[in-house]
Amino acid sequence: MTSKLPQPPTDCISRVRFAPMKGSNLLLVSSWDSHVRLYDVASGMLAGMHRQGLAVLDCTFLGEDVSHSLSGGLDRRLLCFDFQRQHETVIGQHDEAIRCVEYHNPSQQVFTASWDRTLRGWDPRRQPATPSAAIRVGAKPFAMDVSSDKVLIGGSDRHIHIFDVRRLNSPLERRDASLRHQIRVVKVGIDQRSYASGSVEGRCAIEYIDPEENARSKYAFKCHRTKDSNGETVHPVNALSYHPVHGTFASGGSDGGVCVWDGYAKKRLWRLNPFDTSVSSLCFSADGTRLAIGVSYTFDQGDKSGVPAPELAVRQITESEVLPKVIK
Numbered sequence: 001m002t003s004k005l006p007q008p009p010t011d012c013i014s015r016v017r018f019a020p021m022k023g024s025n026l027l028l029v030s031s032w033d034s035h036v037r038l039y040d041v042a043s044g045m046l047a048g049m050h051r052q053g054l055a056v057l058d059c060t061f062l063g064e065d066v067s068h069s070l071s072g073g074l075d076r077r078l079l080c081f082d083f084q085r086q087h088e089t090v091i092g093q094h095d096e097a098i099r100c101v102e103y104h105n106p107s108q109q110v111f112t113a114s115w116d117r118t119l120r121g122w123d124p125r126r127q128p129a130t131p132s133a134a135i136r137v138g139a140k141p142f143a144m145d146v147s148s149d150k151v152l153i154g155g156s157d158r159h160i161h162i163f164d165v166r167r168l169n170s171p172l173e174r175r176d177a178s179l180r181h182q183i184r185v186v187k188v189g190i191d192q193r194s195y196a197s198g199s200v201e202g203r204c205a206i207e208y209i210d211p212e213e214n215a216r217s218k219y220a221f222k223c224h225r226t227k228d229s230n231g232e233t234v235h236p237v238n239a240l241s242y243h244p245v246h247g248t249f250a251s252g253g254s255d256g257g258v259c260v261w262d263g264y265a266k267k268r269l270w271r272l273n274p275f276d277t278s279v280s281s282l283c284f285s286a287d288g289t290r291l292a293i294g295v296s297y298t299f300d301q302g303d304k305s306g307v308p309a310p311e312l313a314v315r316q317i318t319e320s321e322v323l324p325k326v327i328k
Helices: 211-217
Strands: 002-004 013-018 026-031 035-040 045-051 056-062 065-073 077-082 087-093 098-104 109-114 118-122 133-136 141-146 150-155 159-164 173-176 183-188 194-199 203-208 219-222 225-228 231-234 237-242 249-253 258-262 267-271 279-284 290-295 311-316
Touching: 013 290, 026 056, 026 065, 026 311, 035 056, 035 065, 065 098, 065 109, 077 098, 087 109, 087 118, 098 141, 098 150, 109 141, 150 183, 173 211, 183 237, 194 237, 194 249, 203 211, 203 237, 249 279
Parallel strands: 013 056, 013 279, 056 098, 141 183, 237 279
Antiparallel strands: 002 311, 013 026, 026 035, 035 045, 056 065, 065 077, 077 087, 098 109, 109 118, 118 133, 141 150, 150 159, 159 173, 183 194, 194 203, 203 219, 225 231, 237 249, 249 258, 258 267, 279 290, 290 311
């Protein structure tokens, strides 16, 4: 069953993110309408809202402290917002827009990647905060994720930049991506060894952090493509999310589709009937029983009039829908 949340954003949804603890019903949503919204998906209510000056490109919770959000966007500031006290704190700042924000629980750092082509680490417990690290990436970051000890960035140079959290002064590896076109999303698998990426050319890739295992086992596959009498249309892959229990993953594309895949068996498990416009962000809940879906036009065809309004959908997930296939 799929339900819609009330009072969705009024512009493109840049991120949907469930709280990281099992049993939590809280969902954080950022948007180009300059707001970060907090929803209680169990009650279907908007629980809080943080207005910023310009478009918000990413958001996350302050670890397991779900009363605080972290966000960044076009105003270049990394902001922490207390939903209970309605208080905003500036944690840090970049020279250009902040594209990606991730909280790294093992080190209790916040990592930001900016269009100023830097990766920066911040300790939110220190005020005023100065970056614990500031590293030149050499490309605009379009996507980022963290593992237990790594930071992965998908750049405008079509490379995956891999950093060790413990030694951030230079990347471990600047790797040619398996995808030949612009990377839109990177997600680390629950095994912490592999990662998935998606590109504007309607492809996903499964790769491995260890170079030898990657050379041996990486692969890519086509997805989010539609066919009609005029031929095949290729749609960007905008979003990926791993199921936290079974390690299967969901992809969302500009075709409005959501698919769930078994990366080990290299098979699609199921797909939803497409939404009226692009799927811009996805996130499984921490217990894997829900999938949040941000539905909003992603401007792949430039400014258009009459595009469908943004929607926030939440699908109840049954275990049979996300179980890996048995490899015979």
